[in-house]
Amino acid sequence: MTDSQPTAAAPETLLASADMPSQRQINDEMAAIHADAEAREAAGAEVPRTLYDFAPYRSSILRHPTKNPRLVDPETIELFSPAFGQRDVAMIESDLTLQHTGEPQGERITVTGRVLDSWGRPLANQLVEIWQANAAGRYIHQRDQHPAPLDPNFTGAGRTITNDNGEYFFTTIKPGPYPWKNHINAWRPAHIHFSLFGSGFTQRIITQMYFPGDPLFALDPIYNTIRRQKDRDALISTYDHDLTVPEFSMGYRWDIVVDGPDATWFEPEGAH
């Protein structure tokens, strides 16, 4: 290999971007890229929902492919996903407030939704993994140096398996926004990371769920790697008072739709 010597880069909270631009400059860059994507689409080009080449997110500059992905027919292994089941997780792992001896600090929330394919069909037996900052905006990660308090009663990682209706349920704490060094005064909107699989490996997705009414949306380069407003809106959960548990937690609802033509693929009976 002719590659340079290994040098481990630190994550965002430690690594200031080389130029440290102002928020205004980041906003201008985001507007220009969104306008360009829209123009390309209007001219008939296929533009992905999430823009890989998105310089306002400074860490992406050297980490996005420069060529268009090759369109291929998925082959057998790509038409299936790994199989998960109740054996893969313990029931308690869906309640992030019960993982320690005491109650975590912050606003207790219930998060629920359905995992669907592109035809709105629920996907049962799906592994859903989540991770998030605590109420003060601090991750339990050793490299997160944001000087907000760690919560000894909150780890911020959970997982569950969807039920027969494709539904998942989590009890957790509303995460706080946190600063990062993408630009001067950069703050991430509060969010929960979601990871799930779908019925084919082509549908594998990792994304982020946000909370309604966050003033940071328009300012955040990561949220805005998604170029269309309606796709960005689709990442925002809905406050649902019917989900709010009396004397206990606030309720948020968020559905996830996995992508791909292989959403039509179902295992023939007896294929096990």
Place this chain on the structure above:
Amino acid sequence: MSDTTETRTRRIAAAGAPTHEATAGQTIGPFFAFGLKYDKMHEVVFPHTTGAIVLSGTIYDGAGAPIPDACIEIWGADSDGTISRARGARRRDDHTFTGFGRSFTTDEGGYDFWTRNPGAEAGKAPFFAAIVFARGLPNKLHTRIYLPDDEELLAADPLLASLDEAERRTLIATRTPDGDLVHDIHLQGEAETVFLTF
């Protein structure tokens, strides 16, 4: 289990046009390790058992620097081409082959798996399906890691045949004298890996 373009087209036609817009993907971010880590996640098979090999490599950025905060997942058939439908890909029991593995890169950008050489249907080139996630990478990237051993099968593969020689090299692993596999992934740069969409 075979699936040709024709049957796939028929299947899609039968389902009709999609009614729901897919959710957009986002970066895995910098702090995924505590959320996604689990025991033996890179041990698709129990190490050093019969037929076990190591698949390893390094993930690089556009400046040729290794990426220490990436996550790669592989999903492959068993050596006879069987696709595992066994549950438990997350909680290893050390004997069931589930085909799925996850590896976080080290500070030097390295990943590794204990797995088996995947098989394929007759006449097809065997490969691992692979997905890369990383801080700074706005969404997942699909790719394939082909086994280098059968030149004839590789030559007949429709994807590989559509690529020029330099691109083709980015999808085919190298076999070591010990029988292991080494495969580097470049998100950008001269040796940029070929990524896929479906």
